[in-house]
Amino acid sequence: MGLTRCREVAERHGDRIWAVSEKESDTFTNQSYKTMLKIRRKFKSRCKTIRWSILQNFTILIFLTALAFFIAFVAVMYIQSTIIFSNVIHKVVSDLENDLKKFFNPVSTSLVVVSKFAGLNMIEQVDREQINSVLIPIFTEYPQINAARLSDSNGTGYLVFKSDKYWISRSITASGSVNPVKEARWDTDLNLLEEKSLDKNPDLRASEWFRSAKNNTDDKLAWTDPYISELNKQLVITVSTQVVRADGKQVVLAFDISLKNMPGIAKYSRWEKSGIAFVMTENRKIIGLTGTKLLRGDTPNDLVIIPLSEVDIPMLHDAIKFWEKPRRRHRIGHSDDQLLFFGSKGERSAGTVQPFHLSQSKALWIGYIMPTANVRYFKQYFNQLLIIPIVFCLALLVAFLLTKKMARTYITPLTKLAQQSTRISCMDLKPGELITSDITELQQLADSHEVMRAALEATTTDLRISNEKLEEFSRTLTEKVDERTLELQEKSYELEELNRTLEIKVKHEVEASSKKDQIMLQSARQAQMGEMISMIAHQWRQPLSSISTVTGNMLVFLELDNFEKNQFKELLNSINNHAQYLSRTINDFRNFFKPNKDKQSVQLESVLEQTINIIGKSLSYKNIKLQTDYQFETPLNTYPNELTQVFLNIIKNGQDVLLENQIEYPVIEIAGRNEGESQIVEISDNAGGIPLEIMDKIFEPYFSTKGEKTGTGLGLYMSKLIIEKHCKGTLEVENTDNGALFTIRLPLES
Amino acid sequence: MAGAKELLETAKGIRLLYVEDDQNLREDTLRLLSTFFQKITVAENGKEAFENYQPGRYDIVISDLIMPMMSGSELTKRIKALNPEQIIVILSAHDEMAIVNELNDAGVDFFIFKPLEINQFINILYDSCLMVRKRAETKHTPNPA
Numbered sequence: 001m002g003l004t005r006c007r008e009v010a011e012r013h014g015d016r017i018w019a020v021s022e023k024e025s026d027t028f029t030n031q032s033y034k035t036m037l038k039i040r041r042k043f044k045s046r047c048k049t050i051r052w053s054i055l056q057n058f059t060i061l062i063f064l065t066a067l068a069f070f071i072a073f074v075a076v077m078y079i080q081s082t083i084i085f086s087n088v089i090h091k092v093v094s095d096l097e098n099d100l101k102k103f104f105n106p107v108s109t110s111l112v113v114v115s116k117f118a119g120l121n122m123i124e125q126v127d128r129e130q131i132n133s134v135l136i137p138i139f140t141e142y143p144q145i146n147a148a149r150l151s152d153s154n155g156t157g158y159l160v161f162k163s164d165k166y167w168i169s170r171s172i173t174a175s176g177s178v179n180p181v182k183e184a185r186w187d188t189d190l191n192l193l194e195e196k197s198l199d200k201n202p203d204l205r206a207s208e209w210f211r212s213a214k215n216n217t218d219d220k221l222a223w224t225d226p227y228i229s230e231l232n233k234q235l236v237i238t239v240s241t242q243v244v245r246a247d248g249k250q251v252v253l254a255f256d257i258s259l260k261n262m263p264g265i266a267k268y269s270r271w272e273k274s275g276i277a278f279v280m281t282e283n284r285k286i287i288g289l290t291g292t293k294l295l296r297g298d299t300p301n302d303l304v305i306i307p308l309s310e311v312d313i314p315m316l317h318d319a320i321k322f323w324e325k326p327r328r329r330h331r332i333g334h335s336d337d338q339l340l341f342f343g344s345k346g347e348r349s350a351g352t353v354q355p356f357h358l359s360q361s362k363a364l365w366i367g368y369i370m371p372t373a374n375v376r377y378f379k380q381y382f383n384q385l386l387i388i389p390i391v392f393c394l395a396l397l398v399a400f401l402l403t404k405k406m407a408r409t410y411i412t413p414l415t416k417l418a419q420q421s422t423r424i425s426c427m428d429l430k431p432g433e434l435i436t437s438d439i440t441e442l443q444q445l446a447d448s449h450e451v452m453r454a455a456l457e458a459t460t461t462d463l464r465i466s467n468e469k470l471e472e473f474s475r476t477l478t479e480k481v482d483e484r485t486l487e488l489q490e491k492s493y494e495l496e497e498l499n500r501t502l503e504i505k506v507k508h509e510v511e512a513s514s515k516k517d518q519i520m521l522q523s524a525r526q527a528q529m530g531e532m533i534s535m536i537a538h539q540w541r542q543p544l545s546s547i548s549t550v551t552g553n554m555l556v557f558l559e560l561d562n563f564e565k566n567q568f569k570e571l572l573n574s575i576n577n578h579a580q581y582l583s584r585t586i587n588d589f590r591n592f593f594k595p596n597k598d599k600q601s602v603q604l605e606s607v608l609e610q611t612i613n614i615i616g617k618s619l620s621y622k623n624i625k626l627q628t629d630y631q632f633e634t635p636l637n638t639y640p641n642e643l644t645q646v647f648l649n650i651i652k653n654g655q656d657v658l659l660e661n662q663i664e665y666p667v668i669e670i671a672g673r674n675e676g677e678s679q680i681v682e683i684s685d686n687a688g689g690i691p692l693e694i695m696d697k698i699f700e701p702y703f704s705t706k707g708e709k710t711g712t713g714l715g716l717y718m719s720k721l722i723i724e725k726h727c728k729g730t731l732e733v734e735n736t737d738n739g740a741l742f743t744i745r746l747p748l749e750s
Numbered sequence: 751m752a753g754a755k756e757l758l759e760t761a762k763g764i765r766l767l768y769v770e771d772d773q774n775l776r777e778d779t780l781r782l783l784s785t786f787f788q789k790i791t792v793a794e795n796g797k798e799a800f801e802n803y804q805p806g807r808y809d810i811v812i813s814d815l816i817m818p819m820m821s822g823s824e825l826t827k828r829i830k831a832l833n834p835e836q837i838i839v840i841l842s843a844h845d846e847m848a849i850v851n852e853l854n855d856a857g858v859d860f861f862i863f864k865p866l867e868i869n870q871f872i873n874i875l876y877d878s879c880l881m882v883r884k885r886a887e888t889k890h891t892p893n894p895a
Contacts, residue, residue, distance in 0.1 A: 112854050116861055134870070246877035248884060541843060542772045545864045549775065552868030553782040559754040560785070574778070623818045 054410070055403045062399035066392045073388065085350050085370075089275075092368040093352055096277055099263030100356050100366065107145055107239060107257050108221055110138045114148075115243045115253050135160060136167075136190070147231050147256035149238070151204035152249055161231040161256065166193065168231075172204060202230075213240035213252040223362040225281055226259060226305050235259045235287070235303045239358075259287060260303050264366060275351070275370025276316060282363060284308045284320070315349050319369045323353040413437040417446055420453070429457040517721070520701060524714040528645065531652065532589060538617040539585045543578040550575050588613045592644055600640055604632045604672060604679055604746075607640045611647040612670075619651075623666065624658055630672030632679055636746060642722045646731070647683065649715040650742045654685035657740075661687050678729070681744045689735035698733065757786050757872050760879040765789040769799040769813040769825065770841075783812075786875065796820025805833035809882045810875075815842040815849070823849055826856040835885065837878050 114134060135148050139162060151157030151172075160169040167186045181198040204210055208224045216222040224238045240254035264279040264287075279287045285305050308320060351369030358364065413435050420432045431453070435446035550571050557563035588610060608630060619626050651668060658666040663686060672681040690698060697703045699720045704713035723731040729746040766787050770776040771794055783790055791808065793799035797819035799811070811829060815822040822840050829836050839860045840853060853861075859881070860874045 109850055109854075113850055113861060116854070116859065246880035246884070541864070542775050545866065546775045546778045548865035548867070549778040549782055552866050552871060553778070553785065555868050556754045556782065556785055556872070560758065578774075620818075621816060 054406055058403040059399050062395050066395040070388050070392065089350060089352050089368050089370065092277055093354060093366060096264050096366050097356055103144060103263055104358065106142045107255055110142060110145065111221060111239060111241055111253065111255050114138065115241055144257050144261060145255050146234065146258045147229065149209060149254040150251060151210055152251045155203055155205050157204040159231060163232045172202065209238040209240040209254045210252050213242045216242065220359055223358040226287060229256055235305060275368055276313065277368045280365040286311055315369055315371065318349065319351045319353065319367065413442045413446060417449055420449065424453055429453065431457065520714055521718065524718045527714065535614055535618045536585065536589060538621045540582060543581050547575055547578050592641055599637050601635045601637050602640045603635050604681065605630060607643050608647065608670060611644050615648055615651055619655060619668065622655065622659060624655060625667045627667060627669045630670060632672060633674045634748065636679055636748065638727055638746060642726055646719040646722050646744065649719045650683045653715060654683065654687065657687040658685055663687055678745050678747045682741060684736060684739055684741040686739040688739060690733065690740050754872055757876045760876055761786040764809045764879050764882060767791045767793065767799060767808040767811045769793045769796060771795050771814060771817040796822060796825035800825055800828055803829055810837045810839060810878050812839045812841065815840055823853050823856055826853060826858050830857040837881055839874060839878060
């Protein structure tokens with residue numbers, strides 16, 4: 001009976017059939033069974049405890065972690081949302097502030113330039129050349145300036161302003177004169193269209209810009225409030241400054257700044273949906289466009305300035321009210337930041353108002369307000385909270401799976417061990433499943449158990465098992481040989497297939513890469529033309545200056561009525577020389593762009609000289625010293641323009657790095673000589689060398705350290721391509737003690 | 751507007767320091783300047799000019815902006831540190847105007863754009879000379895007020 005139960009237990013655990021003979025003592029079996037049950041019961045109950053304790057503990061741990069994570073996330077979100085509001089508002093306002101600076105600063109600078117530059121003698125006798133040379137370049141460069149005003153303390157003055165497509169100037173004689181205002185009108189090329197006299201004589205001294213400059217004691221610029229200009233009916237702010245002329249007279253010089261394109265109006269009215277950015281004067285008037293939602297009006301894009309009370313946006317009124325008398329003020333971030341939160345008719349908003357100082361005494365108020373409810377941006381952000389339950393569920397799932405895995409790791413080997421022990425105790429010595437475990441102690445136990453079993457088994461079944469194994473082995477060997485043969489056949493078939501497709505693939509790749517090269521060549525060429533124009537500008541700067549100086553000198557001689565024929569001849573010759581030089585310069589550039597596809601026999605000296613002709617002035621303008629030391633014994637059959645392109649690229653590269661590293665005494669050195677069967681050109685600089693980590697990348701296409709402004713990343717790549725593919729030479733780079741050295745090696749016979 | 755004759759009259763006895771690195775332009779401008787001025791010292795760059803400079807030695811300094819060794823703006827800074835009264839005129843091209851603020855802070859008195867427009871050039875030299883004379887007067891005859 002004991003034996004049967006023993007078998008039942010064993011079968012229930014999936015063991016093999018007992019190997020114990022039925023003849024053996026019932027007493028023994030019974031006893032061993034009893035012992036076994038005892039152990040098993042104990043073992044099983046412990047097993048349960050471990051499994052469940054791991055499961056429970058782990059689940060609780062993960063649950064608590066997820067809970068903590070959730071609480072922390074909600075807390076962070078709560079704080080974040082306030083900070084995000086603050087950040088968005090301050091970002092918009094500081095952007096606006098920067099844009100306004102960019103808008104107003106050039107005007108102040110230009111006013112200073114003109115006050116220092118013009119000499120201001122023009123007030124008494126104005127001619128077109130003066131306007132042409134002084135004001136028009138400034139008007140053209142900064143379109144926000146649309147009028148200049150000038151007056152002395154007698155009321156004699158001069159106004160020039162842009163009206164539609166004309167320039168108009170008015171000379172105003174001192175108040176009380178009979179024929180006070182002369183007006184002239186020019187087209188944009190400054191051809192005089194009409195001249196007439198006007199009756200009305202304005203008193204310039206009464207105007208706001210004149211008085212504010214006069215009353216301004218601190219030697220800085222004076223700014224008016226925005227007003228509609230009487231000159232061209234545009235909304236302007238006038239900035240004025242008082243200048244003491246060399247003869248002691250005081251004049252006031254002023255520029256009108258048209259507010260039409262002022263940031264905070266055109267740009268930020270787009271923000272209507274999420275908020276309103278606005279610019280307000282000190283006397284509570286809003287500057288805006290009619291036709292936007294901000295201001296009522298019929299024609300869009302007309303600039304108006306209207307009192308705050310007439311703007312029908314409750315949120316804006318609330319903001320100004322709270323800003324003037326803060327009831328609840330949140331300070332977030334820096335202590336200076338003032339962020340207002342306020343509510344109106346159930347809708348909460350947030351915003352800030354701050355001064356934009358034009359000068360110490362004059363400011364505009366700028367601000368940004370946004371509703372804090374119904375803002376898509378924040379809604380989106382809070383929607384992310386939905387992720388929390390998902391994360392939580394995932395965490396639980398992971399906990400469950402992890403626990404299950406852990407339980408298996410601990411429990412499974414033990415269970416198996418127990419089963420095997422049971423078998424051994426019933427004298428079944430056949431090898432069971434080999435028990436492995438990641439846990440050292442369990443593995444040790446299993447190993448020693450296995451050793452024990454094996455020692456027992458070895459004495460009885462050793463020989464039989466080795467025989468069986470031998471048989472088994474020979475059988476599998478045959479199978480494996482068959483398998484391998486099959487595999488080999490398949491491989492050889494694949495190889496054949498690959499060979500056939502490879503040819504087509506190579507053809508495609510070659511076509512694609514040649515197309516890519518063409519595009520690169522073109523874009524490198526275009527970039528180079530841009531650089532060329534800047535080089536021409538440098539070349540022409542001084543000769544043009546010389547020509548204008550000499551012609552000026554001749555005019556002076558004529559005016560003083562003091563000249564000799566020979567002297568004039570000499571001066572005319574000198575102008576001619578300068579003109580010849582300009583023409584030669586253009587030839588250098590033209591030659592460079594002339595397509596010549598055939599090889600020519602040239603001395604490398606002349607190629608290098610052409611290069612220096614093109615880039616030399618640009619180098620010396622940047623204070624870079626150029627040292628040359630080259631001599632070639634024989635001419636070379638090559639493509640001179642492409643070589644020039646390479647030399648230019650390398651020198652330009654050196655120039656950029658020298659400037660970027662701010663080398664104190666920048667030098668570029670060009671050396672060259674014959675060496676064996678080739679000619680060598682070495683171009684080196686003292687810019688500190690190429691960092692080792694980018695050394696093997698500098699010839700790769702689109703690799704540039706210079707940012708998007710100066711580099712296309714193609715210069716050196718193209719150079720390598722030209723030298724190696726077209727000229728069959730080599731282009732290499734290495735670092736010397738204080739810079740980079742590019743070595744170009746061109747074979748004499750290619 | 752001042753003409754060449756007025757300038758010729760006002761420029762009598764005024765001492766110039768002229769700084770320019772390009773040889774051709776230097777010679778051409780020097781010819782123009784010497785039509786009006788008798789005492790002109792020439793320097794080839796800012797460094798040479800500054801080594802030559804002493805307060806009271808020159809009435810007007812006329813300098814190019816971009817030069818090797820020492821630029822016009824650096825020269826202005828150094829001279830104004832020695833002698834804030836020194837009248838300095840800077841010649842510059844339109845595209846170099848980015849450093850206007852720097853020059854203004856350095857205390858430059860006048861700008862002239864290159865290429866030269868002769869009437870402006872004469873005007874500014876005229877104004878500079880007037881300024882020199884005015885300052886000299888206030889120094890020698892103390893203000894009664």
